[in-house]
Amino acid sequence: MKIGFIGTGSMGSMLIDTLLEAKTIKEEDIVIINRTIEKAIKLKEIYPAIHIASDIEELTRQCRWIFICVKPKDIPSFTPTVIPYLSREHVMISITSPVSIHHLEELFPCKVARIIPSILNRAQSGSTLVSFSSRCTSTDEEAIISFVSSISRPLFIDENVTRVSSDIVSCGPAFFAFMAQRFIEGAVSETPLGEKEATELTTSMLIGLGKLLQEGYYTLPTLQERVCVPGGITGVGIAHLDQLLGEGFGSLFRLTEEKYATEKKKLAQEFQLK
Ligand SMILES: NC(=O)c1ccc[n+]([C@@H]2O[C@H](COP(=O)([O-])OP(=O)(O)OC[C@H]3O[C@@H](n4cnc5c(N)ncnc54)[C@H](OP(=O)(O)O)[C@@H]3O)[C@@H](O)[C@H]2O)c1
Structure with missing residues (x-):
């Protein structure tokens, strides 16, 4: 065929x-x-x-x-x-x-x-x-x-969760790649580490993280618990990330919802769809 x-x-x-x-x-x-x-x-x-x-x-x-x-x-x-x-x-x-x-x-x-x-x-x-x-x-x-x-x-x-599901499945890789890029830029701007090395380290960290989750060694919360020793360096980083992220990703999903609704409306109008 x-x-x-x-x-x-x-x-x-x-x-x-x-x-x-x-x-x-x-x-x-x-x-x-x-x-x-x-x-x-x-x-x-x-x-x-x-x-x-x-x-x-x-x-x-x-x-x-x-x-x-x-x-x-x-x-x-x-x-x-x-x-x-x-x-x-x-x-x-x-x-x-x-x-x-x-x-x-x-x-x-x-x-x-x-x-x-x-x-x-x-x-x-x-x-x-x-x-x-x-x-x-x-x-x-x-x-x-x-x-x-x-x-x-x-x-x-289901139709009612198509948008958010496609945000996660289709847009998600770009969102997380963007964050990884900013992560690398931060390391390079604040330390003597070069961009190439920071990119290599981050890439292999992300691949390893994916494998850990795929193989079911940890869930997202248990992995954080495992790495984040109380009073340790990871804890300082996570507390800072928590502050940086503020309200979290709610606003991102609200913005993508608005864009999706606009595109859907525009298409429906052009085709005079119900
Ligand atoms: N990017 C993602 O990760 C992703 C994930 C899931 C779904 N999607 C969906 O995938 C779709 C395509 O996205 P894309 O990123 O591949 O866009 P794209 O790179 O712009 O590709 C669209 C292609 O369609 C061609 N085209 C437009 N009108 C045409 C027509 N009448 N007849 C034949 N060819 C025509 C364009 O030709 P020209 O060369 O003339 O521009 C272009 O090559 C979108 O609807 C998007 O929502 C994307």
Whole structure:
């Protein structure tokens, strides 16, 4: 079965790289299209057997599963171009959180699913957030779950927690990378340690931390208890972090909620969705 990708930007190409590396799919079974053709050509230079569709009609003719890997703001311009070529058997798979399953059903006259990936999937790890339309059969669902399981841990989520779940799964790696970067900058600015060394030490610390949690040696609280000896150096650091973080991450989640609501409203207005 051939699989189509509309949009070969950051996430579209990440999914293709990972699915090929995991041998979930063969190069010759991938059909791509991108607004700026050069980006698709660049991907084909890496994977010569990938097929670049000449237009959306060709892509829909060749593929039953089609991943929509464009930014939410580009969905209004692309959707009318694909609708005339969709049959009831196509499965349009959106990877973006602001477009709900309900909206996808309104937009496309076929089966729809939402698979929200994470950059962590590039290492065949992390989760994908999965939701299906009732138009999908159990066979469709099983096949799609098996497909995404090859590169991630699929998690089923309710619509009311989609946003916060995607903040954690998809945005979380960038949030924690940002904090790690600031951690490194702090060490470099206040001590003789160089940036390269601080980055190496921080990176191996983060990998080790992930392994400890993965293997279940500690939970987040028990790990802190273990390292933080009363009256010791870690304790001073943690007390300072507690002060620095103030109200904690509530405001971050409030801001992402606002941004999500704005994007959702804009899309609903553009498409006159309910
Ligand atoms: N970044 C993440 O970690 C992450 C995680 C989960 C979900 N997502 C979701 O992934 C989606 C894509 O994000 P991204 O970071 O990959 O964006 P991106 O790098 O901008 O890629 C989007 C691609 O879609 C192409 N495109 C736009 N309109 C098109 C059309 N009508 N036909 C064909 N191609 C079209 C763009 O082409 P051009 O080359 O012309 O710009 C671009 O290459 C977003 O909806 C985002 O919410 C992202």
